[in-house]
Amino acid sequence: MTLYADHIATVRARFDQALAATGYDSVLIYSGQPRVAFLDDNPAPYKVNPLFKYWLPVTQSPKSAVFYKAGQKPVVYLHKPRDFWHADIHVELEPWQQYVDLRIVADVADIARDLGAELQQAAFIGEHFAEPVAQWPVAAHNPEALIHHLHFHRAKKTAWEIDNMRAANLRAATAHNAARDAFFAGASELEIHHAYLAAIDCREQELPYNSIVALNEHGAALHYDVLATQRPESSRSFLIDAGALYNGYCADITRTYARSSDTLYAELVQRVDQAQQELIAKIQVGMNYRQLHVEQHLMLAQILADLNVVKGTPESIYEQGYSSAFFPHGLGHFIGLQVHDVGGFLRNEQGDHFDRDTRHPFLRLLRDIEANQVFTIEPGLYIIDQLLEPFADNADFNWQVIDELRPYGGVRIEDSIVVKAEGPHENLSRNAFAQLG
Known part of the structure; x- marks a missing residue:
């Protein structure tokens, strides 16, 4: 994990500079949580806050947070609810955990209780549409000056x-090869897409964006995402952006x-x-x-x-x-x-x-x-x-x-x-x- 150790040192330094430049004492980065569809209780696929996963390789832990105070060890609150409706969340022992203060919380409200008065000095970064997060007495929500500072330096990768x-490119290339072979075998757009997912054992919601799988004239639609189910009479061309x-x-x-x-x-x-x-x-x-x-x-x-x-x-x-x-x-x-x-x-x-x-x-x-x-x-x-x-x-x-x-x-x-x-x-x-x- 030497590369990760260097990475988190760089992230800490960038946050130190951004906090100092914008006058905030600390930052609380919320991982986010699923939103439900209008007049429904069925949530859309969860997508983690990118600034949360900037700190650690955790992408499927909604209602979690990173608290960082300039110059101090980051505190990671991983949400592990007591819930008999869903599969239990296992927090595996991983090397990155030695660089943070890891705390498991059963209730998202435990984050605010644990931080106490520190919460009022923190800039909050992330979505805050749901309770109790919406009512937390933070110093600011998503301050532009702080976010701009961080985003400018994020362009240079560790x-x-x-x-x-x-x-990630090796995984994508593996799937691209499978999609190419499916095209030459005469598959439909949907069949090609299924071949892509199967090649890397991936669910559609685990892709970074909706795949473009376009046969023939469909390749002229820049963001084509229909995935036709019927095989065309003649597959002349194939454009895949995935x-x-x-x-x-x-x-x-x-x-x-x-x-x-x-x-x-x-x-x-x-x-x-x-x-x-x-x-x-x-x-x-x-x-x-x-x-x-x-x-x-x-x-x-x-x-x-x-x-x-x-x-x-x-x-x-x-x-x-x-x-x-x-x-x-x-x-x-x-x-x-x-x-x-x-x-x-x-x-x-x-x-x-x-x-x-x-x-x-x-x-x-x-x-x-x-x-x-x-x-x-x-x-x-x-x-x-x-x-x-x-x-x-x-x-x-x-x-x-x-x-x-x-x-x-x-x-x-x-x-x-x-x-x-x-x-x-x-x-x-x-x-x-x-x-x-």
């Missing part, structure tokens, strides 16, 4: 965090496959994959992520020109907005405790923000690149009729070629990259596939 993300979790850390991988290797679409898949890898090789500490995004647009514009989809030079295709009709989303995002991890618009720890880019409004990351950041690189090219409609009478667009590509939907390739101070950078996703052989 060695322990990166190690967890390696494991991840996995390990110790609360996320993997987010996208792959695209063409059933036939001798089609224009198959060439498009190969070219986008190549462009993605070439862009990753250009990543440098100190450059701005938006610069990468624009460079990827130019590379994709070259593909559009080479495949006779659009006329023009890469520069003219980009400047006239043509490339955005085929590549409308951002190049990528921070990833870690959350799939779309926080801090992509923060200029500094004080919480000043970058304005959202008007040319590229869906770009989630505008910061300069630093060592130990982890972000995705996910270019794509799609045939989306809604985005092509404004160019219906434009002679620069080769509508015959576009019609040829339309039944395939689109292409997206996504990997997670660990930035190194001195390259080469670590590609968590491709390394995971390579490890599987």
Whole structure:
């Protein structure tokens, strides 16, 4: 647990700095609890507060909390109710417990009773919609200054965090291979999804996000999550965007496959994959992520020109907005405790923000690149009729070629990259596939 020891030392230092900078004595991080549906008593799947699992690898302990006072050993309250309705909660002896003061509570109210007057000095971070937590007399609820300070520094991952993300990517790659094989065997979207889950013994609610499993033209819907139950007459293409979790850390991988290797679409898949890898090789500490995004647009514009989809030079295709009709989303995002991890618009720890880019409004990351950041690189090219409609009478667009590509939907390739101070950078996703052989 040497990596974890270093990690929790870093987390403590970051909280010490954030508390001092924002004037709070201590912090109470609530793990959260399930919410029930409207007019129902059936709860939605529980998702832990990311700042709770920042401290410790515990993701399925609702109504628990971490109390941290600057410079002192963190106190972890794990909720273990006396409840004959549900399976008993077993608190396994794990190495991380030696770095905290672990206290088991049968009632969430025991947390406030144990803290006493300390509670009034603590900033509360987390959801507080339910009693008795809603009425706790804390110093503040989710103060923005404190959260901004923490989120700004969370962008740089510790060695322990990166190690967890390696494991998450290995799980996801294992499942991706199973999904790929199911596609080539002619499975439906739902059958492919089931193969994905079975490959890693995972329930759907244990994934970091809803998987995108898209056959044929469905690949043109960027967040497609229908999971059709019927097998199509012909499975021409397959786009899968799906991840996995390990110790609360996320993997987010996208792959695209063409059933036939001798089609224009198959060439498009190969070219986008190549462009993605070439862009990753250009990543440098100190450059701005938006610069990468624009460079990827130019590379994709070259593909559009080479495949006779659009006329023009890469520069003219980009400047006239043509490339955005085929590549409308951002190049990528921070990833870690959350799939779309926080801090992509923060200029500094004080919480000043970058304005959202008007040319590229869906770009989630505008910061300069630093060592130990982890972000995705996910270019794509799609045939989306809604985005092509404004160019219906434009002679620069080769509508015959576009019609040829339309039944395939689109292409997206996504990997997670660990930035190194001195390259080469670590590609968590491709390394995971390579490890599987």
